[in-house]
Amino acid sequence: MPPMTLSGIVTKAGFMNKTATVTVSRWVEHKLTGKRIVRSKKYLVHDEVNQLRKDDVVTIRNCPPVSALKRFALHQLLKSPETERDVARARKAQETSESLTSTSVPSALQS
Template identity: 50%
Template sequence: MPANTLSGIVTKAGVMAKTVTMTVERRITHPKLLKTYLRHKKYLVHDPESTLSVGDRIVAQSCRPLSARKRYTLLNRVGKESTGQFRREKAEAMMSAVDREKIRIEQLVKDEVAKKSGGGGESSDGGGERRK
């Protein structure tokens, strides 16, 4: 009996040990409208060396059940998906204004911490401000 193979894009990696989440997309034609649309399905794939990262295009082969949901193992890595950055930007665009503001504030705090730890010239500026 030949093993099933699926090809898709890694959408989550590094969260689970030796496991990545692969998203497979397929095109379906509506029977009445004859319009094509996309359907997505996620699969858990066993990655023994934990070498995959988000955006990698892979081929997975079915195997015996390795866990409750993990039924596929990595067959080979085809390449890097160029739309990974596009997907991140799209996700950020769909965020609420509150979440975007939180991310912006966190970035400002990180920049301030980097400035204070990196330069000693600010302490002399602080003294100048007190004299005024």
């Protein structure tokens, strides 16, 4: 089987050791009406270090069978809302601490 790479969203993680469920969605056109329809499929993905969390956007790649149902492995973590939130909180805390240190000392006493 040639290498196949799919992009999807983690819908379930942390319940099984080294395994996450990734939902891959695609658009198809209805034959009669011509309207676009969303089709999705769930894949069990091997996550060696248990780094995936719910709502992460990932790229997965097919691999030799890891277990009875796992045929894909994590290729790349594209976006993680949880990590982005932690980074934003750290940045905000750093900005507030910098603003407190700069405003706590009056300018006449600094020189």
